[in-house]
Amino acid sequence: MELILPEHIIFERGAISKLPEFTEGAVLLVTSKGMLTRGPVDKIKTLLGEIKIFSDVEPEPSMETVEKVKALGADTIIGLGGGSVLDVAKYAAMELNAKKIMIPTTAGTGSEVTHDAVLKVEGKKKGIKNENLLPDVALVDPELTFTMPKKLAACTGIDALAHAVECSESKKSDETTKTLAKEAIDIIKINLKKAIEGDELAKEQMSYASLVAGKAFGNSGTTLAHALSYPLSNQGIPHGEAIAIVLPHAMDFNGTDPALSQEIKSIITETGLGNVEITGTAEELAEVVFPDKRHLDNNPKEVSKEDLINIFKKILE
Numbered sequence: 124m125e126l127i128l129p130e131h132i133i134f135e136r137g138a139i140s141k142l143p144e145f146t147e148g149a150v151l152l153v154t155s156k157g158m159l160t161r162g163p164v165d166k167i168k169t170l171l172g173e174i175k176i177f178s179d180v181e182p183e184p185s186m187e188t189v190e191k192v193k194a195l196g197a198d199t200i201i202g203l204g205g206g207s208v209l210d211v212a213k214y215a216a217m218e219l220n221a222k223k224i225m226i227p228t229t230a231g232t233g234s235e236v237t238h239d240a241v242l243k244v245e246g247k248k249k250g251i252k253n254e255n256l257l258p259d260v261a262l263v264d265p266e267l268t269f270t271m272p273k274k275l276a277a278c279t280g281i282d283a284l285a286h287a288v289e290c291s292e293s294k295k296s297d298e299t300t301k302t303l304a305k306e307a308i309d310i311i312k313i314n315l316k317k318a319i320e321g322d323e324l325a326k327e328q329m330s331y332a333s334l335v336a337g338k339a340f341g342n343s344g345t346t347l348a349h350a351l352s353y354p355l356s357n358q359g360i361p362h363g364e365a366i367a368i369v370l371p372h373a374m375d376f377n378g379t380d381p382a383l384s385q386e387i388k389s390i391i392t393e394t395g396l397g398n399v400e401i402t403g404t405a406e407e408l409a410e411v412v413f414p415d416k417r418h419l420d421n422n423p424k425e426v427s428k429e430d431l432i433n434i435f436k437k438i439l440e
């Protein structure tokens with residue numbers, strides 16, 4: 124067994140204040156437009172002084188955005204945002220050989236501790252795994268998630284839940300990642316609903332659960348549900364919402380423990396996510412998923428193209 128994790132993982136309220144301990148040379152902050160007007164960017168400027176800022180990371184970001192970040196150059200890249208921002212920051216830093224410091228502002232992707240990035244290549248979402256994507260420092264400050272709107276809290280929470288469920292069943296999972304995944308599932312079961320309603324302690328717990336799930340799936344990978352979600356996200360359905368739609372079907376196909384499966388379905392229903400229009404036929408959607416061997420080869424049960432078509436038929440019902 125081998126666990127690959129960042130050298131420093133810090134989880135505490137106010138963790139962002141530790142930034143100056145880790146930055147080196149020219150610093151570039153990668154974030155989203157929406158984050159600019161919120162507190163953390165000003166806080167970072169106060170802590171570090173003059174730094175370059177790139178704030179044009181779009182949702183479901185593309186490789187072209189990575190190129191724009193790379194063009195700015197840096198010795199240290201700080202990613203501040205949700206999974207999209209962190210993935211762009213990690214990929215650009217990898218190519219520039221810069222130090223990677225990741226600060227999540229949502230509670231779901233776990234990207235701050237994984238060596239994965241999901242980026243659009245020629246308009247299609249593509250998962251990339253590379254040990255050089257691994258952040259050097261994960262600064263997880265739960266206070267940064269307190270301002271998340273309800274829908275974002277729901278989407279990211281369901282994503283974290285799926286990471287834990289899928290990773291605990293994945294072919295690559297072992298006792299360590301299974302234990303981490305179980306811990307994350309147990310915390311999310313108790314806290315997601317309260318976190319969506321705005322309870323700060325529950326949000327703090329969700330932030331921790333996302334981190335724990337990230338440690339697990341960063342090493343054991345995700346499986347069928349994540350594979351099924353990609354063609355939905357290619358149509359602009361947010362990642363967590365796409366996951367909410369497909370996860371129940373993936374659990375049915377895989378024969379996930381019935382009691383756990385039932386609990387997870389109830390949690391998903393409570394979030395109210397998934398009332399969206401999906402375009403395309405079952406055959407067309409299956410066509411996109413079938414080549415995704417990275418996820419499908421890791422699934423506990425073998426998945427044929429016929430299986431995918433049948434699953435999508437149920438999803439489209």
Ligand SMILES: [Zn+2]
Binds near residue numbers: 232282286349362
């Ligand atoms: Zn995910």
